[in-house]
Amino acid sequence: MMSAQAPEGYDKYAFEPFAVTVDLAVFTVRDGRLHVLLVERGQDPYAGAWALPGGFVLPRESAGQAARRELAEETGLSDEVVASLHLEQLRTYSDPDRDPRMRVVSVAYTALVPDLPEPRGGGDAAQARWLPVGSYDRLAFDHERILADARERIGAKLEYTCLATSFCPPEFTLGELRQVYETVWGTTLDRPNFRRKVLATPGFVEPVAGAARLTGGRGKPAALYRAGGATALHPPLLRPEGKPS
Amino acid sequence: MMSAQAPEGYDKYAFEPFAVTVDLAVFTVRDGRLHVLLVERGQDPYAGAWALPGGFVLPRESAGQAARRELAEETGLSDEVVASLHLEQLRTYSDPDRDPRMRVVSVAYTALVPDLPEPRGGGDAAQARWLPVGSYDRLAFDHERILADARERIGAKLEYTCLATSFCPPEFTLGELRQVYETVWGTTLDRPNFRRKVLATPGFVEPVAGAARLTGGRGKPAALYRAGGATALHPPLLRPEGKPS
DNA sequence: GCAAAAGTGTTCTAGTTACACCCATGC
DNA sequence: GCATGGGTGTAACTAGAACACTTTTGC
Numbered sequence: 001m002m003s004a005q006a007p008e009g010y011d012k013y014a015f016e017p018f019a020v021t022v023d024l025a026v027f028t029v030r031d032g033r034l035h036v037l038l039v040e041r042g043q044d045p046y047a048g049a050w051a052l053p054g055g056f057v058l059p060r061e062s063a064g065q066a067a068r069r070e071l072a073e074e075t076g077l078s079d080e081v082v083a084s085l086h087l088e089q090l091r092t093y094s095d096p097d098r099d100p101r102m103r104v105v106s107v108a109y110t111a112l113v114p115d116l117p118e119p120r121g122g123g124d125a126a127q128a129r130w131l132p133v134g135s136y137d138r139l140a141f142d143h144e145r146i147l148a149d150a151r152e153r154i155g156a157k158l159e160y161t162c163l164a165t166s167f168c169p170p171e172f173t174l175g176e177l178r179q180v181y182e183t184v185w186g187t188t189l190d191r192p193n194f195r196r197k198v199l200a201t202p203g204f205v206e207p208v209a210g211a212a213r214l215t216g217g218r219g220k221p222a223a224l225y226r227a228g229g230a231t232a233l234h235p236p237l238l239r240p241e242g243k244p245s
Numbered sequence: 246m247m248s249a250q251a252p253e254g255y256d257k258y259a260f261e262p263f264a265v266t267v268d269l270a271v272f273t274v275r276d277g278r279l280h281v282l283l284v285e286r287g288q289d290p291y292a293g294a295w296a297l298p299g300g301f302v303l304p305r306e307s308a309g310q311a312a313r314r315e316l317a318e319e320t321g322l323s324d325e326v327v328a329s330l331h332l333e334q335l336r337t338y339s340d341p342d343r344d345p346r347m348r349v350v351s352v353a354y355t356a357l358v359p360d361l362p363e364p365r366g367g368g369d370a371a372q373a374r375w376l377p378v379g380s381y382d383r384l385a386f387d388h389e390r391i392l393a394d395a396r397e398r399i400g401a402k403l404e405y406t407c408l409a410t411s412f413c414p415p416e417f418t419l420g421e422l423r424q425v426y427e428t429v430w431g432t433t434l435d436r437p438n439f440r441r442k443v444l445a446t447p448g449f450v451e452p453v454a455g456a457a458r459l460t461g462g463r464g465k466p467a468a469l470y471r472a473g474g475a476t477a478l479h480p481p482l483l484r485p486e487g488k489p490s
Numbered sequence: 491g492c493a494a495a496a497g498t499g500t501t502c503t504a505g506t507t508a509c510a511c512c513c514a515t516g517c
Numbered sequence: 518g519c520a521t522g523g524g525t526g527t528a529a530c531t532a533g534a535a536c537a538c539t540t541t542t543g544c
Binding site for chain 2: 018019095105107
């Protein structure tokens with residue numbers, strides 16, 4: 001924002017121009033692994049490297065609007081679906097040398113989506129793909145850092161919000177919901193305690209009457225639930241501390 | 246960040262230029278009230294209104310560096326002191342119409358400082374002043390919103406970090422530390438329980454051997470403490486829920 | 491029957507809450 | 518003395534952790 005100290009008759013073009021972009025860290029859980037949506041760069045710098053999807057903020061849109069627009073373009077999802085997704089501003093990355101070409105300030109966003117069909121190419125040339133986190137060599141620019149920040153953020157968010165249901169299809173079992181936590185946190189959780197905790201939080205999930213589904217091929221069919229209306233998780237569901245998977 | 250889909254031979258000046266600024270929400274506790282550092286605007290828009298201090302990000306600095314530079318200018322604190330302060334990126338505000346003059350994207354930062362001497366004018370014309378939160382009519386631009394977000398953030402931060410000591414002078418009593426929590430949260434806390442909680446958290450505070458100080462003019466002199474090395478507060482110190490002051 | 495996954499019950503304990511109570515100081 | 522704020526003690530309550538156990542399915 002212009003402060004009171006800004007020069008009086010300033011000139012819009014007096015400064016070296018800043019480009020403002022958005023970067024998206026979009027996660028999903030597939031086959032019990034955390035996946036992130038990436039695009040392959042076709043040109044230098046970082047030609048051939050994977051990068052987070054993103055793009056310029058247009059002159060008449062906010063960064064949040066730009067993020068939703070880019071997400072719709074990259075995933076091929078309908079506007080209504082994209083509008084209903086949970087998109088959260090992560091933070092802004094502004095190191096002067098983060099892009100060698102020019103001064104680019106990027107507002108990063110995070111989204112959690114259920115396991116989607118492989119994204120169609122969208123309007124752009126480069127194909128967007130879901131890749132397991134850690135399965136790539138190196139990300140372009142400072143995207144490695146952004147992705148790490150995003151992982152940390154969603155891990156923390158699961159503790160005190162009901163956001164985990166965003167990773168799930170419309171109807172899901174408590175086992176699937178638990179797997180979301182275990183995948184994101186890289187831990188195992190006590191099944192009985194997890195169940196009680198979730199059911200004891202009003203509005204976290206609501207049962208689908210009479211419905212049940214087999215999960216692993218064997219075992220007792222699990223009851224189905226839908227996401228409830230609650231967003232906060234009080235008291236929080238804390239991840240175990242020094243506990244590896 | 247430039248995505249893989251960015252136009253190839255792009256022109257730095259092809260877009261309407263974005264200005265990138267920082268805004269600062271700097272808090273202190275004075276006389277048991279939460280104060281925020283504000284500057285009075287001398288020119289339109291919002292001439293005469295109070296605004297958060299801030300300014301342009303220079304071509305060769307990051308937003309965080311700009312925030313520290315502006316903070317030093319506004320408060321008149323030495324560079325070493327400013328370098329040691331806790332400055333945290335809050336979020337970025339990018340509504341296209343948030344500044345009527347041009348497109349300004351602002352990265353907001355929050356800082357917590359102990360009760361400082363009234364800031365000297367700094368290099369700039371407008372005087373910066375500490376004002377109790379809520380004691381002004383209206384803030385310029387979307388600064389009301391930024392300030393509200395900043396308050397919420399620091400309130401939450403006190404719950405699970407040891408950051409409250411940033412509001413205190415180098416040596417402080419547990420009563421003063423408790424008052425920080427009560428002021429920011431607008432609640433009262435049980436004194437004995439607060440004391441135990443703080444002392445039971447390793448590294449939150451460390452005693453200053455033998456030192457004591459009278460606080461309210463009356464009463465038993467209180468032992469003095471210094472901030473410890475810990476940053477996280479495990480388990481957290483949760484604010485009471487439906488409890489007014 | 492056996493393995494696997496869902497679902498229920500129970501015990502133990504750390505952490506918090508809500509108090510009552512004593513101590514040291516200024517007026 | 519008495520008001521004021523610092524400091525200690527303690528009983529009740531709550532949420533969570535750990536783990537045994539039952540149920541329902543596929544093979």
